[in-house]
Amino acid sequence: MSTAQPASPTRDTASATHGASSPRAAIEAANARVMSAFRAGDAAALAACYTPDAQLLPANSEAVSGSDAIQRFWSGAIAAGIADARLETAEVEAQGPLAVEVGRYTLAGADGGTLDQGKYVVAWHRDDAGAWRLHRDIWTTNRPAPGT
Amino acid sequence: MSTAQPASPTRDTASATHGASSPRAAIEAANARVMSAFRAGDAAALAACYTPDAQLLPANSEAVSGSDAIQRFWSGAIAAGIADARLETAEVEAQGPLAVEVGRYTLAGADGGTLDQGKYVVAWHRDDAGAWRLHRDIWTTNRPAPGT
Numbered sequence: 226m227s228t229a230q231p232a233s234p235t236r237d238t239a240s241a242t243h244g245a246s247s248p249r250a251a252i253e254a255a256n257a258r259v260m261s262a263f264r265a266g267d268a269a270a271l272a273a274c275y276t277p278d279a280q281l282l283p284a285n286s287e288a289v290s291g292s293d294a295i296q297r298f299w300s301g302a303i304a305a306g307i308a309d310a311r312l313e314t315a316e317v318e319a320q321g322p323l324a325v326e327v328g329r330y331t332l333a334g335a336d337g338g339t340l341d342q343g344k345y346v347v348a349w350h351r352d353d354a355g356a357w358r359l360h361r362d363i364w365t366t367n368r369p370a371p372g373t
Numbered sequence: 374m375s376t377a378q379p380a381s382p383t384r385d386t387a388s389a390t391h392g393a394s395s396p397r398a399a400i401e402a403a404n405a406r407v408m409s410a411f412r413a414g415d416a417a418a419l420a421a422c423y424t425p426d427a428q429l430l431p432a433n434s435e436a437v438s439g440s441d442a443i444q445r446f447w448s449g450a451i452a453a454g455i456a457d458a459r460l461e462t463a464e465v466e467a468q469g470p471l472a473v474e475v476g477r478y479t480l481a482g483a484d485g486g487t488l489d490q491g492k493y494v495v496a497w498h499r500d501d502a503g504a505w506r507l508h509r510d511i512w513t514t515n516r517p518a519p520g521t
Contacts, residue, residue, distance in 0.1 A: 286515065367434065
């Protein structure tokens with residue numbers, strides 16, 4: 226598609242095998258590192274998946290800005306019982322060093338029980354060395370609002 | 374910055390005047406149309422601000438996909454009492470026809486009282502005619518979770 230329409234963002238929703246150089250493959254590999262860090266309970270490793278000036282934009286909170294605050298946020302989530310995060314990429318649109326990923330997440334506790342599930346949008350940056358990092362990270366639960 | 378680092382996304386966080394051709398200026402103009410449509414209670418005009426295959430990713434819901442569903446969603450929000458939406462762009466990063474906007478929103482009722490406030494990420498697409506439309510739209514409230 227990017228060959229036929231060079232002015233359009235690269236849209237990559239296929240589930241087929243991707244070359245190592247495709248943004249989707251690189252972002253899925255980065256998400257694998259995020260998931261490993263969650264399973265290891267390693268908030269520092271999680272924070273290292275983000276750009277230094279990244280932001281989380283969680284519900285019921287102001288934005289969480291920068292590596293230290295992001296590490297504290299995920300450390301708190303791990304302490305609160307999140308033992309596993311599954312991230313499933315639905316689509317990646319990339320233009321040069323900027324990519325937008327939409328996906329689905331499932332958070333589980335140590336006993337494997339689902340704590341939350343929903344969807345997310347992540348703006349990724351590719352640095353000069355070719356590494357992709359999360360830059361803006363926002364997600365919303367699919368669960369009904371409490372009390373509804 | 375885009376002149377000095379052509380490989381980096383165009384980052385445009387300045388509040389100074391922007392030329393008509395800058396992605397930020399175009400996106401702020403598009404947001405002005407979104408705000409006008411809200412104040413007019415015109416869900417069809419709101420839906421027209423989105424790409425035909427756009428998605429909303431609201432909390433407490435599955436994704437809302439496509440113009441008809443988006444129109445119904447905003448029609449429901451207007452019927453529920455949202456009379457005014459204020460959108461304030463915090464940053465725009467653009468690469469060709471793809472842009473990521475981060476901003477703050479405030480929703481108000483007919484009496485001007487604030488119903489909700491929070492933050493959002495929108496992935497925008499520029500079409501072949503140069504018009505920017507919302508393609509992926511996700512937001513989270515800054516308010517505490519109910520019951521906390």
